[in-house]
Amino acid sequence: MATLERLEWYDIARSTNWTPTYVTEDELFPPELSGAEGLPMTAWEAYDEPYKQTFPEYVKVQREKDAGAYSVKAALERSNMYANADPGWISVMKAHYGAIARGEYSASTAEARMARFGKAPGMRNMATLGMMDEIRHGQIQLFFPHELCPKDRQFDWAHKAFDTDEWGIIAARHLFDDMFTTRDAVGVALMLTFAFETGFTNMQFLGLAADAAQVGDWTFSSLISSIQTDESRHAQIGGPLVTVLVENGRKDEAQRLVDVGIWRAWRLFSVLTGPIMDYYTPLDHRKQSFKEFMQEWIVAQFERALLDLGLERPWYWDEFMHQIDTQHHGQHLGVWFWRPTVWWNPAAGVSPEERDWLEEKYPGWNATWGTCWDVITDNLLDGKVELTYPETLPVVCNMCQLPINTTPGPAWQVRDFPLEHEGRVYHFCSEPCRWVFEIEPSRYAGHLSLIDRFLAGMIQPMDLSGGLQYMGLAPGEIGDDAHAYAWVDKVRAARERRAS
Amino acid sequence: MTDHGVLAPLKTWSHLATRRRKPSEYEIVSTNLLYNTRPGTAPYELDPDVFMNRWYREHRDGSGLQHSDWNAFRDPDELVYRTYTMLQDGQETYVFGLFDQFDEREHDEALDPAWVQDLAVVYTPARYLFHTLQMASAYLQQMSPASTITNCAAFQAADSMRWLSHVAYRTKELSLTYPEVGFGSGERTHWETNPAWQGFRELMERVLTTWDWTEAFVALNLVAKPAVEEAVLRQLGNTARHQGDMLLGMLTDADLIDADRHRRWAGTLVKMVSDDPANVAQLQQWVALWEPRADAAIDAFCAALPDSPDAGALAKAATREVRRTLGV
Numbered sequence: 001m002a003t004l005e006r007l008e009w010y011d012i013a014r015s016t017n018w019t020p021t022y023v024t025e026d027e028l029f030p031p032e033l034s035g036a037e038g039l040p041m042t043a044w045e046a047y048d049e050p051y052k053q054t055f056p057e058y059v060k061v062q063r064e065k066d067a068g069a070y071s072v073k074a075a076l077e078r079s080n081m082y083a084n085a086d087p088g089w090i091s092v093m094k095a096h097y098g099a100i101a102r103g104e105y106s107a108s109t110a111e112a113r114m115a116r117f118g119k120a121p122g123m124r125n126m127a128t129l130g131m132m133d134e135i136r137h138g139q140i141q142l143f144f145p146h147e148l149c150p151k152d153r154q155f156d157w158a159h160k161a162f163d164t165d166e167w168g169i170i171a172a173r174h175l176f177d178d179m180f181t182t183r184d185a186v187g188v189a190l191m192l193t194f195a196f197e198t199g200f201t202n203m204q205f206l207g208l209a210a211d212a213a214q215v216g217d218w219t220f221s222s223l224i225s226s227i228q229t230d231e232s233r234h235a236q237i238g239g240p241l242v243t244v245l246v247e248n249g250r251k252d253e254a255q256r257l258v259d260v261g262i263w264r265a266w267r268l269f270s271v272l273t274g275p276i277m278d279y280y281t282p283l284d285h286r287k288q289s290f291k292e293f294m295q296e297w298i299v300a301q302f303e304r305a306l307l308d309l310g311l312e313r314p315w316y317w318d319e320f321m322h323q324i325d326t327q328h329h330g331q332h333l334g335v336w337f338w339r340p341t342v343w344w345n346p347a348a349g350v351s352p353e354e355r356d357w358l359e360e361k362y363p364g365w366n367a368t369w370g371t372c373w374d375v376i377t378d379n380l381l382d383g384k385v386e387l388t389y390p391e392t393l394p395v396v397c398n399m400c401q402l403p404i405n406t407t408p409g410p411a412w413q414v415r416d417f418p419l420e421h422e423g424r425v426y427h428f429c430s431e432p433c434r435w436v437f438e439i440e441p442s443r444y445a446g447h448l449s450l451i452d453r454f455l456a457g458m459i460q461p462m463d464l465s466g467g468l469q470y471m472g473l474a475p476g477e478i479g480d481d482a483h484a485y486a487w488v489d490k491v492r493a494a495r496e497r498r499a500s
Numbered sequence: 501m502t503d504h505g506v507l508a509p510l511k512t513w514s515h516l517a518t519r520r521r522k523p524s525e526y527e528i529v530s531t532n533l534l535y536n537t538r539p540g541t542a543p544y545e546l547d548p549d550v551f552m553n554r555w556y557r558e559h560r561d562g563s564g565l566q567h568s569d570w571n572a573f574r575d576p577d578e579l580v581y582r583t584y585t586m587l588q589d590g591q592e593t594y595v596f597g598l599f600d601q602f603d604e605r606e607h608d609e610a611l612d613p614a615w616v617q618d619l620a621v622v623y624t625p626a627r628y629l630f631h632t633l634q635m636a637s638a639y640l641q642q643m644s645p646a647s648t649i650t651n652c653a654a655f656q657a658a659d660s661m662r663w664l665s666h667v668a669y670r671t672k673e674l675s676l677t678y679p680e681v682g683f684g685s686g687e688r689t690h691w692e693t694n695p696a697w698q699g700f701r702e703l704m705e706r707v708l709t710t711w712d713w714t715e716a717f718v719a720l721n722l723v724a725k726p727a728v729e730e731a732v733l734r735q736l737g738n739t740a741r742h743q744g745d746m747l748l749g750m751l752t753d754a755d756l757i758d759a760d761r762h763r764r765w766a767g768t769l770v771k772m773v774s775d776d777p778a779n780v781a782q783l784q785q786w787v788a789l790w791e792p793r794a795d796a797a798i799d800a801f802c803a804a805l806p807d808s809p810d811a812g813a814l815a816k817a818a819t820r821e822v823r824r825t826l827g828v
Contacts, residue, residue, distance in 0.1 A: 002600050002603040002604050003596055003599050003600050003603065004599075004669060004672055004673060008672050009665075009668045009669045009671070009672035009673075010668075012627070012668040012671050012672055012684055013627070013664060013665050013668035013669075015627075015687075015688070016627060016628055016631040016664070018628055018688055018691055018692055018701075019692060020705050021692070021701075021705075022701070022702040022705040022706060023705045023706065023708075023709050027709050028705065028708060028709060032551050032555075033555075054665060055588075055592070055658070055661050055662045055665040056589075056592040056595075056596060056665070058585075059584075059585045059588040059589040059592055060589050060592070062581075062585040063585040063586050063589040066581075066582045066585060070582065102533055102535060105533045105534075105647065106534070106535065106536070108641070108650070108654065109536075109641070109642045109650075112638040112639070112641040112642040112654065112657070113638075113642055115634070115635065115638035115641075115657060116635045116636075116638040116639045116642065121631075124631075124634070124635065124638075125661060127638075128634060128638065128657055128658060128661050129658075129661075131638065131641065131654055131657065131658075132581065132584075132654060132658055135581050135651060135654055136581040136582075138529070138533060139529035139530070139580055139581050139582070140529075140581075140582075142528060142529045142533075143525065143528060143529050146512065146513070146528050146529075149509060149510055149511060149512060149513065150509050150510070150511050151509060152509055153507045153508065153509045153510065155509075156509075156510060156513060156514050159513040159514075159515070159532075160513065160514055160515070162535040163515075163532075163535065163538065170545060173535065173544075173545035174545045174546065177544040177545045177546050178546060181536065181544055181552070182544050182546060182550055182551070182552035182553070183552075442547060442549075442550065443546055443547055443550050444546060444547055445547055446547035446548050446549060447545065447546055447547050447548075474505075474506075474507050475505055475506040475507065476506040476507030476508065477507055
């Protein structure tokens with residue numbers, strides 16, 4: 001071949017900074033949109049993205065990836081995967097597509113912000129490809145669930161969810177909008193690509209890909225593995241930016257954005273990924289517990305990435321380590337209990353053998369979370385299903401928008417972390433969520449949580465039916481136990497065995 | 501709905517279900533994807549007055565052109581990501597085939613020395629110009645109020661990166677044959693100071709700082725891009741052919757295929773907003789404002805094209821023809 005190697009011309013293609021003279025540098029890159037921390041363009045030209053890709057390589061590789069993912073889907077279309085899948089697994093797909101597809105699409109907007117307002121030219125090119133990636137992820141994760149619409153109305157939520165004020169979606173939007181869509185170019189790079197993608201999408205995507213393969217859902221497994229290969233490329237936009245900031249005396253600013261990003265991402269994944277991995281995925285297909293996965297992918301790998309870039313562990317690391325052991329159990333209990341308020345059918349995941357697994361993975365589970373499930377289980381055994389439904393709403397956090405909860409049992413000490421700001425009292429689930437608010441109250445102060453809206457009379461009638469209507473959930477969409485309570489029979493059988 | 505008030509499964513998304521025909525892949529994956537346009541709510545789920553909410557309210561919702569249903573927009577090419585990469589992988593295979601073949605026959609060695617000097621002035625600095633198109637398209641991507649528009653802008657940004665990549669590739673190749681001419685090192689100075697480029701640099705610095713999203717669209721897609729494409733792709737390509745540089749002529753033709761597609765979506769959007777006479781008046785006012793800047797840019801650039809006395813007039817006439825066919 002008599003064509004040039006890519007690296008021979010790559011640097012020329014990313015030498016595109018110039019000195020504007022018809023407008024000022026601050027007009028071309030408004031600080032509120034570029035977030036360059038007062039550093040001039042020249043400082044950003046040292047930016048060097050570790051994952052280099054050219055336009056022709058990009059379209060070739062991406063075409064091949066799509067050919068792979070779509071052909072796996074086509075080949076398996078007539079398989080009985082869906083008909084034979086465990087209902088818990090179907091719920092995984094519904095929750096994932098609804099919470100993720102259009103959220104990823106919105107990340108293309110954030111990538112475009114870096115492509116336009118980033119002062120580092122290499123970053124602008126990589127973000128242009130990142131913007132394209134996120135369109136791919138939005139589109140492919142709509143195309144795949146679309147064919148399931150005729151099977152189950154809940155799959156409509158793969159598209160519909162983000163048009164609603166369903167509580168989980170309020171939480172997801174609040175997170176995505178805080179970390180991606182309303183941030184300047186530097187904020188996007190640190191929070192979306194570094195904290196969120198380097199840290200957490202690894203978990204959602206690699207973890208789910210592993211579980212999907214175990215379950216035999218090859219379509220889903222190949223889809224999300226394919227997505228992850230894009231993420232691992234454009235996630236590398238943020239790393240070299242940290243280097244530029246640290247070298248120019250802006251370490252504290254970088255650290256703060258990364259700390260906010262990690263905490264906020266963690267909170268969402270505690271409700272989205274935790275229950276999926278430890279409760280919905282059928283027991284014999286679970287590869288690792290959520291905690292084990294977190295420890296391998298976040299604690300070990302991401303912590304190293306942070307330190308390698310010259311940053312520190314976030315100040316709340318101990319609280320974080322504590323929460324990966326506990327928080328998702330409470331979120332799961334809440335999602336199951338308030339199951340009419342979600343667009344999927346939560347799998348309880350607390351049959352006797354599942355409880356044994358939970359106790360093994362999380363010693364003390366039976367004495368804590370188990371005691372709550374005991375009450376629910378007893379009510380179901382007694383045929384009092386109505387007692388397993390909520391009558392009130394949980395207090396949600398004014399930052400993560402998720403129910404405030406702590407570990408039940410003998411050491412139970414539920415508390416919230418309130419803050420009075422300009423005459424209004426805000427409630428937070430934790431010290432870090434309150435800290436995020438305190439850093440920049442003007443980003444959050446005027447937002448109303450679902451509970452704030454309820455108390456303000458914006459949700460009528462003020463009961464579950466009014467709440468469901470407000471959240472856009474109707475019969476046919478609202479969630480119920482994934483296995484239609486079949487697991488209760490296993491409990492009954494076990495108790496009878498013990499009694500005899 | 502079933503008899504018991506329970507919603508029944510649908511054949512497609514509920515927002516597409518009322519229509520009578522089966523939705524296409526394009527519609528399934530492209531329509532109504534933005535969630536920052538929900539009626540009665542701030543664009544983003546944070547404090548209603550956080551900077552970015554104010555920015556979107558002012559520059560998007562309060563934009564000069566208004567339409568009651570931006571989501572009705574459809575890309576006439578119905579491109580989705582999957583078909584975009586197929587299309588452009590094929591186009592890149594063609595272009596890199598050209599690079600390969602022309603290199604094999606020692607095309608660059610055979611170029612006229614005077615033309616080689618010209619290339620360093622009127623061609624290789626174009627990567628800066630194409631990069632400004634990439635940046636400006638990325639702004640439209642983040643500001644437009646419907647995902648069907650957003651996608652067109654995103655593909656346009658990626659195409660602009662494609663054009664810049666072609667220039668970068670050729671810059672390197674030319675530098676290998678002609679190390680003394682400043683290929684790969686002198687472009688920034690030409691872009692910042694050479695009279696040939698100052699009109700385009702001013703035009704694009706002003707486009708890039710136009711924040712109202714519909715004015716940014718008009719300035720970019722109806723005025724600046726047609727000017728760039730007619731001068732820096734078409735007329736440059738014509739001049740190149742006359743100078744015996746067949747490769748550059750074929751390369752600019754290949755890039756112009758993308759430009760035609762950009763014009764198709766821009767024209768469709770113009771048609772959509774032109775139902776409202778207020779929009780038509782605003783469009784014309786903006787075109788009148790931006791056209792002189794674009795004309796000056798074309799004149800300055802085309803004056804530097806050797807042996808091409810008519811290039812500027814041809815390019816300007818072509819931009820008007822573009823606008824006429826787009827309905828402006």
